[in-house]
Amino acid sequence: MAVVVVLGECGTCQTNDVACLNTTHYKFCGENVAPDQIAQCPTGQVCTSLAIVCIDEGLVEATCSDTPADGSCLSCDGSSMFVCTSRTTFQMCNGTSVTSQVTKCKDNKVCSIKSGKYCVDLCEAGDSIECNREAPLES
Structure with a gap:
């Protein structure tokens, strides 16, 4: 199985309009969403900069490590x-x-x-x- 490496920075808005805060949590970057709204990836998934924000752990590296x-x-x-x-x-x-x-x-x-x-x-x-x-x- 190939692992995709996704490079990013914690708390920085990405091209998918979210900012990963740690391995599993993120916030939305759009101005129409309250900045204190924190979302969590489903169990077994990690936050990425890809179009699908949460991807199964092991398939890709998380954007941000905590x-x-x-x-x-x-x-x-x-x-x-x-x-x-x-x-x-x-x-x-x-x-x-x-x-x-x-x-x-x-x-x-x-x-x-x-x-x-x-x-x-x-x-x-x-x-x-x-x-x-x-x-x-x-x-």
């Missing part, structure tokens, strides 16, 4: 009470260990402990997704 530079999530280091354990969950720290209780953000929100709000709108998080896991790691 993977942190080191590809990981922060862990409990004794300096924070909570850490993001996936894009949409966070857990309390007990020293350098994460507790078993997983707290989920509301729909269309991403984890943002650094913001002081726990969960924020994707557009507010911008390029600073704190954890790019689909789900927390099993303890």
Whole structure:
């Protein structure tokens, strides 16, 4: 199977009139759509600059990657009470260990402990997704 590489930049309007905000979320660039409207690709699809915005993962590269530079999530280091354990969950720290209780953000929100709000709108998080896991790691 050939993989099509789609080059783009996060948050930049593309020729298909959307701006991919991360691997799976995008916003519309048209002036007739409210700028805070965030759309999500169906499960298993990624945001692209192609005419069909969402394409099956693996067939094309996503226009915008939301993977942190080191590809990981922060862990409990004794300096924070909570850490993001996936894009949409966070857990309390007990020293350098994460507790078993997983707290989920509301729909269309991403984890943002650094913001002081726990969960924020994707557009507010911008390029600073704190954890790019689909789900927390099993303890």
